[in-house]
Amino acid sequence: MMQNRPAIVAVGRTKFGEHYGKEPEKLIEEAWLAASMECNIERKDLEACYMSDCFLPITNKLGLQEGFLSELTELHVPMEGTRSFSAALSAACHAIQAGVYNTVLVGGLEKMSDRWDKIRDDLMLLDDPWSYFAGGTPESNHELMLRAYIKKHGLTGKDQEQLEVALAQVAVKNHANGAKNKYAQFQRKITIDQVLSARKAARKPLGLYDFAPISDGATALILTSETVAKQMTDRPVFVLSIGAATDYLNYPAREDLTHFVAAELAVKQACQTAKLSVADLQLVQVNDQSTAMEMISLEDLGYAKAGSAWRSLYESNQTGQLSYEFNGKPVHVNTNGGLKADGNPLGATGGAQFFELYRQLRGEAGERQITTPEGLRHAATLEFEGFGTKAYMTILGEKTQ
Amino acid sequence: MTSEPIERRVSYLGDRLRACRCQCCGKEYFEVRDYCSNCGRKSYNKLDNIDLFYDKGTLELCTYINEPTNKFTKLSSYIYGIVSFHDGKIRVPARLTDQLIADNKTIDLSSLEGREVTPRFRRRHSVGKGDIVPTISLAFTLADEYYPHQEYKISQPKKDYDLPGIVGYGMYSSRFRIKEEGIERAVPFFDEDSVTAAVEAGKLALIHSSLDSALIGKIYAGSESNPYAVKPIAAKVAQVLKLGKEDGDIQAVDAVDTEFACKAASSMFKDACALVSYPKSNIDYAMVIGADNSQAAPRGWPGGELDAFVGYGGAAFIFGKKDVIAEVEAWYSCTSDTPDFWRRDGEPYPMHGGRFTGDPAYHKHVRNAASKLMEQCNLKASDLNYFVPHQPNPSFPVRIAKELGFKEEQFMPAIQMTKFGNTYSGASLVGLAAILDIAKPDDRILVTSYGSGAGSDSYLLRTTSQLLDKRNRQKINVKFLAENPFAEFIDYTTYRRLKSGM
Numbered sequence: 001m002m003q004n005r006p007a008i009v010a011v012g013r014t015k016f017g018e019h020y021g022k023e024p025e026k027l028i029e030e031a032w033l034a035a036s037m038e039c040n041i042e043r044k045d046l047e048a049c050y051m052s053d054c055f056l057p058i059t060n061k062l063g064l065q066e067g068f069l070s071e072l073t074e075l076h077v078p079m080e081g082t083r084s085f086s087a088a089l090s091a092a093c094h095a096i097q098a099g100v101y102n103t104v105l106v107g108g109l110e111k112m113s114d115r116w117d118k119i120r121d122d123l124m125l126l127d128d129p130w131s132y133f134a135g136g137t138p139e140s141n142h143e144l145m146l147r148a149y150i151k152k153h154g155l156t157g158k159d160q161e162q163l164e165v166a167l168a169q170v171a172v173k174n175h176a177n178g179a180k181n182k183y184a185q186f187q188r189k190i191t192i193d194q195v196l197s198a199r200k201a202a203r204k205p206l207g208l209y210d211f212a213p214i215s216d217g218a219t220a221l222i223l224t225s226e227t228v229a230k231q232m233t234d235r236p237v238f239v240l241s242i243g244a245a246t247d248y249l250n251y252p253a254r255e256d257l258t259h260f261v262a263a264e265l266a267v268k269q270a271c272q273t274a275k276l277s278v279a280d281l282q283l284v285q286v287n288d289q290s291t292a293m294e295m296i297s298l299e300d301l302g303y304a305k306a307g308s309a310w311r312s313l314y315e316s317n318q319t320g321q322l323s324y325e326f327n328g329k330p331v332h333v334n335t336n337g338g339l340k341a342d343g344n345p346l347g348a349t350g351g352a353q354f355f356e357l358y359r360q361l362r363g364e365a366g367e368r369q370i371t372t373p374e375g376l377r378h379a380a381t382l383e384f385e386g387f388g389t390k391a392y393m394t395i396l397g398e399k400t401q
Numbered sequence: 402m403t404s405e406p407i408e409r410r411v412s413y414l415g416d417r418l419r420a421c422r423c424q425c426c427g428k429e430y431f432e433v434r435d436y437c438s439n440c441g442r443k444s445y446n447k448l449d450n451i452d453l454f455y456d457k458g459t460l461e462l463c464t465y466i467n468e469p470t471n472k473f474t475k476l477s478s479y480i481y482g483i484v485s486f487h488d489g490k491i492r493v494p495a496r497l498t499d500q501l502i503a504d505n506k507t508i509d510l511s512s513l514e515g516r517e518v519t520p521r522f523r524r525r526h527s528v529g530k531g532d533i534v535p536t537i538s539l540a541f542t543l544a545d546e547y548y549p550h551q552e553y554k555i556s557q558p559k560k561d562y563d564l565p566g567i568v569g570y571g572m573y574s575s576r577f578r579i580k581e582e583g584i585e586r587a588v589p590f591f592d593e594d595s596v597t598a599a600v601e602a603g604k605l606a607l608i609h610s611s612l613d614s615a616l617i618g619k620i621y622a623g624s625e626s627n628p629y630a631v632k633p634i635a636a637k638v639a640q641v642l643k644l645g646k647e648d649g650d651i652q653a654v655d656a657v658d659t660e661f662a663c664k665a666a667s668s669m670f671k672d673a674c675a676l677v678s679y680p681k682s683n684i685d686y687a688m689v690i691g692a693d694n695s696q697a698a699p700r701g702w703p704g705g706e707l708d709a710f711v712g713y714g715g716a717a718f719i720f721g722k723k724d725v726i727a728e729v730e731a732w733y734s735c736t737s738d739t740p741d742f743w744r745r746d747g748e749p750y751p752m753h754g755g756r757f758t759g760d761p762a763y764h765k766h767v768r769n770a771a772s773k774l775m776e777q778c779n780l781k782a783s784d785l786n787y788f789v790p791h792q793p794n795p796s797f798p799v800r801i802a803k804e805l806g807f808k809e810e811q812f813m814p815a816i817q818m819t820k821f822g823n824t825y826s827g828a829s830l831v832g833l834a835a836i837l838d839i840a841k842p843d844d845r846i847l848v849t850s851y852g853s854g855a856g857s858d859s860y861l862l863r864t865t866s867q868l869l870d871k872r873n874r875q876k877i878n879v880k881f882l883a884e885n886p887f888a889e890f891i892d893y894t895t896y897r898r899l900k901s902g903m
Contacts, residue, residue, distance in 0.1 A: 121470045128494075130431075133415060133525055134539035135466065135473050135481050135496035143464035144483055147510065151462070203508045204465045252483040252492040253431045257462070 005399065006096040007229035007236035009222050010039035011355045016217035016343025017185040024053075024060060024111040025068055027218035031351070032073070032107060035220040039232050047101040049079040050088040052108040053347035054385070059115045059122055069107075084108075085219065085350025086383040086392030090242045092223050102228045107220040110345035119214055127386040130250045141251045141387045142290040143205045148257035149296065153307035166314035168195035170291040171209045173322050174334050178341025180367040183352070185215055185343030195291075210291040215343035219351020221358070226399075237361050240276070240378070240395040243269030247389055258307075260388035263300035270380070270393035278302040281395070282331055282372040283360055283379035285353035288338040289387075297382055298324070301393075303331060323370070332370045335360060350392070353381040357396050415537040416641045418453035418520050420491045429490040453491070453520060454538060454641075455608075457550035458484040460518050461492065465508045472526035475591050475903045478502050480510075484518055484541055498523055498540040499547065499576045499590050501889065517544035522600045522641060523592040527903040534628050536637070540592060547576040547887040551876055553604075556611045558723035565674040566725035566862070567718050568686065569610020569871065572834040572879050573601035574714030574821045578888050579896045584795060585883075586822030587713040588891065588899050589694050595626040596634050598692040598715045598827075603642050606688065606717035609875040610724075617644040617719065618684030619655040619676055623665025623691045623826040624715075630746060633658040638690065655684075662742060663791055664852025665826045666691025666715075670860055671732050673720035686721040693825035698750035699897060707753065710794045712822020714882075716830035726868040727837060727846065731861040733774035735766060742853030753853075759797065762855050767791065767801050770857030771849040775805075778861055782806035786844040789832040791851035792818040814839060820883040833862075835879040842866040 012034025014027050028051070036043070049069060057063040066079035082088040085108035092106045112119050124132040128141065146167075149155075155163055172192055178184035190209060198207030229236035245265035248254050254261065271277055278301050286301070288294035299309045303326040316324040323330040336342045336356035339349060357379045359365040370376065378397035384390065422429045423437035424447040430437075437444040463482030466473075473479075479502065484495035498521060502508070518541035525535040544550040558568070575598075577588040589598070599622050607614050622635035635656035639645065645654025659665045666689050673687035692715025697707035720729075741762035744751035754762065767790055775781065782788070788807045790798040795818065802812040815832035818824075824831055829850035836846055846862040882888075891899070 118471060121472065124470055130539070131494035132470065133535075133537060134494035135469065135476075135479065135526070136494055137466055137468065137470055137481075139468075140464050140466055140481050144462045147462045147464060147482075147514070151514070202465075202467055204467065205510070250431070250494070252494045257483070257492075 004097045004099060005226050006093045006223050006239045007226055008239065008354065008358055008396070009224050009229050009232045009236055010035045011221045011358045012038060013183055013219040013352055013355050014217050015183045016215045016345055016352065018113045019111070019216040020113065024056060024062060024109055025072055027111065027216065028069070028107055028109045028220070029072055031218040031220040032105060035222050039222050041103065041222060043073045043075055045103050046075060046077060046105050047103055048077050048095065049073070049075065049105045049107065050082065050092040051079065052082045052085045052088040052350070053110055054083050055122060055126060056109070056111070058126070059119065060111055083347065084383055084385045084390070084392065085348065085354070086242070086381065086394055087385070089223070089239070089350070089354070089394065090244060090392065093239050093242060096223060096225050102225045104223050105220060106223050107218065108348035108351040109218040110347040111216045112214045112345060113216050116214070127389070128249055128251055131252065139206065139211055139290070142211070142292050145257060145296065146205050146292040149307070152258045162314045163310040164196070165192065166310045166317065167210065167291040167295060168192045169313060169317040170288065170294050171195045171340055173317070174288065174338040174340040176322055177335050177368060178337025181337050181342060184337045184341050185213055186337070186341045206290055206292060212289050212339035212344040215345040217343055217345035217348045219348040219355055221351065221354055235362050237358050237396050238399050240397050241270045241273035243267060243273065243393045245269070245391050249386065249389055251387055259296055260300050260391060262388055262391035263297060263382060263384070266391040266393040267301050267382070270395050274395045276378060276395060279327065279329065281378055281380050282329065283335065283357065283370060283376060284331065284333055285336065285356055285381045286333060286338070287382055287384040288334055288340050289344065289384070291340070294333065294338065298333065301382060330372065335365070335368050335370060350381065350383040353383060354396070357381060361396060415525065415535070415539065416522065418493065418538045420451045420453055420486070421448040422451050423448055429487060431491050431493050453486055455553040456486055456520070457544055458486045458518050458520065458541065460495065460497070460513055460516050460541070461485045461489070463497070463510050463513050465510065475527050480513060493539060495539055495541050497542065498592055499542050501891070501895070517550065518542065519544045519548055519550045521548070522597050524594060524597065524903050534596070536597070547885055549876055551608050553608045554611055555613045558612065560724055560867070562722050562725040562728060562865070564728040564730065565678050565720055565722050566728035567837070568721040568724050568726060569606050569612060569719040570716060570834050570837060571602050571605025571609050571875065572714065572716040572831055572882065573598055573605055574824070574882050576888055577899060578890050579893065580890050581709065584819050584822070586711065588896050589713040589902070591899055591903050593694070593713070594628050594902060595624045595692050595694045596628065596637050598694065598713065599624065599634050599638050599690045599717070600641050602690055602692055602715045602717035603638050603688060605875065605877055606719050607642060609871060610719050611874060612686060612719060614643050615646045617654060617686045617688050618682070619673070619687040620644050621657055621659055621666065621669040621673065621687070621689045623659045623669060623689070624693050625660060625662055625665065625744070625825055626694045626696050627658065644688065661856065662853035663793070663825045663828055664850040664856060664858055667829050667848070667850035667858045668734070668852070670718070670720070670729065670858070674729050677721050685723070686719055688717055688719050690717040691715050691826035691830040693827055695823055695825045696744070696750050702750070704750050704752045707751065710818070710823045712818065712824045714821050714824045714831065715827030716834045718830065724867055725865055726871055727862040727864045729860055730863055731774060731778050732859060733770055733777060734856065734858045735769045735773070736856035737766070739855035741855055758853070762853065763793065763797050763851050764801055766855050766857040767849050767851050768804065770859040771805055771847060774847065774859035774861060782811070784845065785811065785847050787815060787836045787840065787846045788812045789815040789829055789836055789846060789848040791829045791849065792816055792832060793823045793828065795819050817879060817883065831879065837864070837868065838878045838880060840864045840868060842868055
């Protein structure tokens with residue numbers, strides 16, 4: 001359990017999608033203002049800022065992002081940059097736990113549509129350069145992982161068909177959730193047939209509807225020490241633990257091609273620190289860069305044994321529920337629409353996951369609000385940098401003893 | 402993979418597939434590293450480099466790419482996946498090359514997974530016109546199709562010969578062909594050019610000779626379609642094939658490009674022979690490569706007449722004085738300033754002198770060089786077993802061979818331009834390779850090349866008994882490539898598209 005527990009007291013975000021005319025600075029401004037208004041703090045209350053963006057310097061030619069954040073906020077406090085929101089939150093938590101700061105801003109930002117023409121090249125070059133130079137695309141590693149999964153677990157005939165449908169259902173479920181999220185990039189439902197026919201048209205294992213889009217957007221949250229949090233809100237959401245791990249950049253060179261070692265390690269560490277088991281978590285936001293990644297992440301989280309998650313997914317969906325069922329318990333996954341429907345502006349993506357958990361844990365998720373038999377007390381995010389090169393699991397919830 | 406600027410400075414890092422193996426535990430890694438993750442610090446500097454360039458792999462997993470990244474859009478679509486070596490100990494990302502995938506074709510990934518593949522040497526991806534052309538060997542082809550895997554077994558040369566001669570050779574041409582009016586011509590795939598053909602031909606020559614590449618002291622690369630105005634093909638060949646002793650990342654070899662239209666390579670045979678014979682040269686073997694992605698303007702453009710004859714490919718010959726398969730007994734060369742064919746710097750396509758390319762150019766010089774050499778050696782056409790003329794089109798070589806008194810059986814086996822097109826600097830070399838594929842020991846061969854601008858080189862060769870000993874080492878010979886059932890025939894539009902490259 002984290003000592004001197006950091007707490008989230010406010011969240012803010014922009015809509016995800018294409019913000020054609022907006023500068024990246026405007027997006028982070030919008031997110032930060034929303035969060036600051038929610039908890040009614042002034043910028044002078046901030047002692048430090050942590051901000052994530054995956055590749056603004058490369059894609060948007062904006063370097064030293066801390067500098068423009070300083071101009072924006074007219075703040076001269078310490079500011080640090082990371083690549084993912086979870087990494088920013090992790091650094092912020094460490095500072096608060098160490099007693100260095102009491103109130104900090106954590107923000108995330110990406111403006112990918114600015115360089116629509118070269119964004120997939122940038123993504124792949126940064127994610128896995130050898131694969132990029134061999135001709136790989138941002139999508140191909142996902143498809144190869146799915147092929148590896150199918151082969152390793154010997155899925156043929158009806159099993160393979162059901163797996164394919166189960167993955168289509170992942171996209172359908174995420175779009176159904178996105179339809180209830182006013183910030184989501186895609187707020188419309190799709191059908192299994194649409195997913196399947198897009199794959200067929202592309203002649204590939206995964207198609208257009210299996211992948212998260214390219215997005216612009218920003219997210220922010222205010223993180224405080226436990227003492228400050230209690231002065232600001234009667235329902236702070238505590239960061240109970242963060243687990244993190246790293247893996248090879250080059251996907252083909254990894255030991256096991258059918259899952260993410262980094263995710264597995266991060267999950268183990270996060271659960272140990274929080275003294276919780278995955279069975280205690282009925283709500284998770286996973287990094288569904290693709291439908292296959294959502295399925296494999298659920299195995300890495302430990303909800304299902306390797307090679308079996310597809311069956312639970314397939315069967316859960318037969319009930320018409322938006323939640324999955326693992327070991328007799330409902331598990332709600334990507335209630336905001338996930339990366340698929342909510343959008344995936346890399347540096348801001350994790351912030352949207354925390355935004356959702358904060359709303360859900362406080363019972364403020366409106367139409368998307370989930371309920372669990374024992375009451376929703378904990379929830380988690382699993383966020384990646386790259387194709388599982390870095391993994392962060394963060395458990396949020398009410399203070400436990 | 403290292404940083405982009407370093408990649409640009411040492412553009413050969415991805416050229417020759419490399420891996421390493423821990424001396425302590427045997428674990429293998431893609432790319433070279435300094436210590437093993439199992440053994441830690443005690444394994445520092447105890448990792449052996451392993452070379453996958455002549456190895457074969459297995460396509461473990463694959464998918465289809467129909468929307469490549471910007472650098473690969475010229476390929477439209479391709480199969481991409483993961484290739485493993487040594488029973489899965491090493492895995493690398495891999496693009497299957499040499500595949501044109503029709504829009505209506507069903508793609509069955511599982512039928513490709515598990516197949517053996519051979520690493521090939523290709524252009525890595527598209528770049529701007531002024532940029533370095535990056536190359537890579539993470540491009541593979543199916544080993545049970547056009548280009549089978551061949552082992553490179555090194556053996557020590559044994560027998561000394563009095564005269565220098567050919568000790569090994571290899572011919573390379575592409576899988577794609579266009580067939581028009583009875584002539585088949587080779588067309589490079591998008592990622593092929595004269596550099597990749599030169600490397601492939603050199604690789605096959607090394608395999609055939611079974612010579613340690615470190616023993617080669619000089620490499621001459623003749624071409625008129627080098628993608629660069631300044632930057633030698635020979636340097637790329639030397640680095641990728643590790644010619645000469647390796648000294649860190651420098652090869653102890655002399656490398657030079659030569660240019661004289663279609664005789665750029667044949668002209669160097671005598672230089673290679675002289676070099677390996679000169680006692681103070683310290684060079685026992687020299688390699689000569691002639692390779693071209695023969696250029697021609699599209700039909701209807703000025704110079705577009707050539708478009709009916711141009712091909713793609715080349716051949717490499719290794720010269721030395723040990724284990725010789727064909728001794729070079731004599732030569733004769735001639736030159737005159739005859740502008741029958743030229744390409745100005747910066748122009749993409751050559752121009753030619755129309756009907757004047759025949760009598761006052763090709764025939765005059767070939768006739769002169771061939772007859773002068775026969776005269777010099779006191780030989781009649783009937784004393785020779787084979788005649789290999791330069792072959793820019795199907796009619797010129799036949800006319801000159803007949804005029805010189807040769808019979809069809811003496812020269813027709815050498816006429817390969819009807820199978821691969823005119824491979825420019827490679828044309829007479831490919832013809833010679835075809836003859837060496839079928840000749841018997843003690844056969845006498847007359848080769849006469851022609852280069853526009855203009856000149857001819859004639860060589861008199863006599864085969865040895867070792868010709869037969871080495872023959873079975875080379876499965877990929879001229880006939881194998883010409884009659885390959887996996888060669889794919891394409892239409893004119895596709896041909897021009899492929900010819901334009903990445």
